[in-house]
Amino acid sequence: MAEQQSNTASDSSRLIVDDAFEVAPVNDRLFGSFVEHLGRCVYDGIYEPSHPEADEDGFRKDVIELVRELGATTIRYPGGNFVSGYRWEDGVGPKESRPRRLDLAWHSTETNQFGLHEMSQWLDKVGGNELMEAVNLGTRGLEEALDLLEYANVPSGTKLSDERRANGKENPFGIKMWCLGNEMDGPWQTGHKSAEDYGTLAASVAAGMRMIDPDVELVVCGSSSHMMDTFGKWEETVLEKAYDSVDFISCHAYYHPEFQADGTRDMASFLASGVDMDGFIKDVAAAIDATKARLKSDHNVFISFDEWNVWYIDEEPSKNPEGIGNWPVAPRLLEDSYTAADAVVFGDLMITLLKNADRVHAASLAQLVNVIAPIMTEPGGPAWRQTTFYPFSMTARYAKNGTVLEPKLTSNTYATAKYGEVPVVNSVAVRGADGSVTIFVVNRSLELSNDFEIQVPDDGNFTEATAQTLHEEDLLARNTLENQDRVILHTNDSVTFSADDAIVHVTLPPVSWTAVHVR
Template sequence: MDQQNHLSARLVVEDDFQVGAVHDRLFGSFVEHLGRCVYTGIYEPEHPTADEHGFRRDVIELVRELGVTAVRYPGGNFVSGYRWEDGVGPREERPRRLDLAWHSTETNEFGLHEMAAWLAATGGNELMEAVNLGTRGLEEALDLLEYANIPGGTALSERRRANGADEPFDIRMWCLGNEMDGPWQLGHKTAEDYGTLAASVAAGMRQIDPDVELVVCGSSSHGMPTFGAWEQTVLERTFENVDFISCHAYYQPALNDDGTRDMASFLASGEDMDGFINDVAAIIDATKARLKSTHDVSISFDEWNVWYQGEEPSKVPEGRGNWPVAPRLLEDIYSVADAVVFGDLLITLLKNADRVRAACVAQLVNVIAPIMTEPGGPAWRQTTFWPFALTARLAKGGTVLEPKLTADTVATPRYGAVNGVNAVAVRCADGTLAVFATNRSQDAPAAFEVTVPGTAETVEATTLHDSDPFAANTLNDRERVAPYANDSAALDAASGTVRVTLPPISWTVLHIR
């Protein structure tokens, strides 16, 4: 029943009941040539911290701390008009192009070689490359794959070597276009046309490199009018030659009639993400059965985040003569409440680790991002940085245990009654236990009890919460919000029970040894 002043929740953890392994790619991110993500984000040759490549060292340090494992590149909507050849070779010879996706000018000063070098500087994170299936097709995709992955001896592989990369980039994961279901997408296609094109590109790429892992475009949101039918049609044409189908989802609080925001539903956004994943998984299973296939297709949730679409930070330049270079676009400043929703979405991805084997928070720097920079100035962590970094640190290489959760409910206009506490447990790679939990209530604290297997010796509780749920980290107050030790956590070693109080609108991790 709904609780107004106090919530109760209990999680029973048992090692015998497992959801699946936590794949490293679950902690991926996204770098698109959009706004200041690349230019003055990760790349700013004139910055005081810039290295010999022009990469901001302060950003590299934060990316390492964040724990990102793979980076999807170069888009996004941008890729549907991108000519990959523009971004290779001597910088002074690279052409400037109009970017129709974001009404900007692309200088092409940063391209594939720079991205590979930047990933190496961050610790060797994996490159997840997207190919243009909007204005281009099979031939261009094959050319890019040959350029990137063939060691040498061909015109394109030797061109790569001449451009400074003697060894191949050996890119394993490739996205076959981006959001091709969206009418906003340059080169938008019907499911039938896209499925046919993607099938031919997938088969062709495998003739060059049979071991590439391919991601076919699913729906760009759960609410698309073509959702479901799109997945079915595309998968029927591509099933045997692809390894993933993508999901994209962004969340923001809807506006009520009186101008206020529907925070109750926003805090429960994980309900929609969970439904989206389950629906797509059902379509994968139905297609596999219908085709009598033994092949498995997983989900790549390669765009997800909180994004205040349609609001001022997201405004795109307009006008025939207004095509700026790296304008400030989509620079949402995230609050504590946004970070709690963000953490709740991470919990949802972990709960579905058996189906979701890759995910990319969109994006990495400046553009709806956990990391912000100022040109010539500092870099800092947004509120959303913390749930990602702490979850990645503990969950990588672990195993998600089946969540046996009972909780009092809270009412939401969009989703009805939902669990007031959302939680998941991960058996960490070092044998310890991590429990991630959110309190979705706007005003009621939650008494959260966790029953753990075996002998528990210590518990550390870290909580992200603030008395002002709209508090944020900004250029002028870069450390306003940070997680803190939750001293309410107590361990009853005899019964193997951990108890902790979760404040309203909060995200918490328990690390149990």
């Protein structure tokens, strides 16, 4: 790569990959995503009946192909903040009879032309995806959650199950994974509750849902940020009330480069965002363990990191419409255009999720199309990949059905204003089902390339190594409607493999994400 050859100053690091030290199998749900009725995620995103690429059901076929390429698995739906005011009944039945409603979360008008049936149909066309449904515990509660579960999962013979069949879905949806509300710790949330009130409600809803379908897997709301004032106490209180009734507790985290006093962005801290995510996961895991011990329970609760991404949350694209008479349909909201640096941080967050695969059994990239998304569309026009598409798709390709091996990493550190001294390199290794090993690695340094040495298992089966790298000299390079392939993965020709001692060497450019595949 020409970019690598121009960087003469370098650092070094080393990773030992040992089959004897396993973290956990990789749960396919780690590669989930998120579709919310927000902005143009649904309308003009996955659903645009007037588009030249639309099929007979109004779904954009070009988007379906990109979602398949991305490798997304479980899809969380329909929110997000949206769900805390949502009436699920509005989105079923004849489309001409569905009401238009005000969406308080995003100050928009919801037409309800897309609902549970359409979501299920779309997932069937994408293929191999699981629906993760959220229930409204903001403006609604136990009765409405039970009604939705009866409608979705009971085969027949009841009022609501027969309504589903009359609406065109003969067999149950068979939804296994359910979110008990969304971000109920957040004062911005419609129906925001205290930890005590939410924990009591979540426990009662969980118990009721299991009376209908004992096999549901339930996600209770954890903190919507590591930085919430209530973090820790919220987890302790909610888990105390609901621990034996739920299977997951959620984490949500978004990252962006913050402005410094001199008006520049703190890129050094931003590139270390994975450090915060790792600490968040470990803190929540500790809360789970403490509650389990205190209750003397033999039940296991895992983490569903069901919102994560880079998001420029306080900047112009994320501003809601305003005004009593201004409730637009599918406005352009949260349409961040991601840079090469954003993609490197994004890849680092994926590495962090994999390193914690023993505790994180599900994760949802927020979101899938148009809204802080790896896939963008233009109404009536093309669909394209954002920079963040590439680390997700490559990681999903090589890590699914694999096993995370405990990383033995030696790396220098660098100073950050936000997190102190952090490792320059972050990496994880995954043993694939086919016996290959893939190492995902980021170089966080803003100035130095890194000579990365990997000791792979010396079992005599490996014959070659290849590497793909995402790196740009211009950290702000991005993919746009006008230049859709400005930032892509490139073959990293610096990679070498010595079969005699089972050692891989690869040069990591500054601010880069790399996947090394040894087979």
